Amino acid sequence: MRRAIRLIDARRPDRPFIAATVVRDFPADSLDAVEAAWADARDLASAAAGPAGLEHGHWDWRNKARGARSGAIHLIAVEAEGDVQGLMAIDRQPRPARRAAADALYVDYLEAAPWNLKGSAAPRFVGVGTALLVDAVRLSLEGGLGGRVGLHSLPQSAAFYARCRMAAVGPDPGYYGLTYFEYTGVEAADWLAAIEETP
Amino acid sequence: MNTTAVDPYRAALEAEGGEPVSAGARAYHLPAVVTFDLSFVHWTRRAAVVAEIHERIAREVRDAQQAGLSATPA
Numbered sequence: 001m002r003r004a005i006r007l008i009d010a011r012r013p014d015r016p017f018i019a020a021t022v023v024r025d026f027p028a029d030s031l032d033a034v035e036a037a038w039a040d041a042r043d044l045a046s047a048a049a050g051p052a053g054l055e056h057g058h059w060d061w062r063n064k065a066r067g068a069r070s071g072a073i074h075l076i077a078v079e080a081e082g083d084v085q086g087l088m089a090i091d092r093q094p095r096p097a098r099r100a101a102a103d104a105l106y107v108d109y110l111e112a113a114p115w116n117l118k119g120s121a122a123p124r125f126v127g128v129g130t131a132l133l134v135d136a137v138r139l140s141l142e143g144g145l146g147g148r149v150g151l152h153s154l155p156q157s158a159a160f161y162a163r164c165r166m167a168a169v170g171p172d173p174g175y176y177g178l179t180y181f182e183y184t185g186v187e188a189a190d191w192l193a194a195i196e197e198t199p
Numbered sequence: 200m201n202t203t204a205v206d207p208y209r210a211a212l213e214a215e216g217g218e219p220v221s222a223g224a225r226a227y228h229l230p231a232v233v234t235f236d237l238s239f240v241h242w243t244r245r246a247a248v249v250a251e252i253h254e255r256i257a258r259e260v261r262d263a264q265q266a267g268l269s270a271t272p273a
Contacts, residue, residue, distance in 0.1 A: 129220025
């Protein structure tokens with residue numbers, strides 16, 4: 001399934017919207033090409049991020065191919081101008097929500113293409129993370145999970161998820177001490193309404 | 200009076216501002232090879248402790264393979 005969305009073109013001073021597409025069931029066979037395109041740019045962005053580098057600088061999406069082929073995860077991409085601008089891996093199996101007695105959709109991995117990060121030489125597009133998170137909420141609603149979404153944010157990204165009004169449940173000792181963020185159904189609906197994204 | 204309409208969708212995208220948005224694991228914080236100090240384990244129990252660790256790792260590998268999960272992050 002493909003859905004038309006808009007991103008902001010950060011290369012132009014007037015920052016216009018450009019057409020982009022959310023692609024569900026992104027093929028696992030394409031992950032080799034994604035990594036081939038992203039790996040060097042990720043290294044550069046990591047170097048530009050200072051001594052600490054990017055916390056996800058070691059990621060390699062090819063490692064998700066097997067899970068996608070087995071059906072354990074669902075890959076969602078944002079594409080624009082013929083390139084993959086962001087990727088998200090969703091667990092097919094919902095997990096128990098931590099703030100409700102119900103299941104939530106779990107975002108296993110989410111990353112914007114490295115050339116869209118501030119540290120890169122000429123950031124291309126803004127809003128990829130938001131677009132992917134919107135689609136996670138949509139998937140949750142479509143899957144009967146009421147909009148509930150959970151994920152573990154890397155520390156460098158925690159401010160982003162807080163700005164998206166996800167509640168920080170707290171550091172998870174069972175998952176590298178990363179902070180677990182979660183939307184209740186009401187919070188997710190409120191966020192979509194606030195940014196005027198209607199499911 | 201001039202007023203400027205704020206597009207909430209644009210504002211949400213602009214707020215992202217090119218910052219990292221990554222969610223997932225940071226497994227590099229955990230080394231792939233570790234050394235355990237067994238000096239405080241009674242010598243008659245050391246072999247059993249090592250066997251238990253090996254069995255735990257083997258079970259984890261089996262479960263990960265069945266779930267289609269890789270040993271490396273992302």
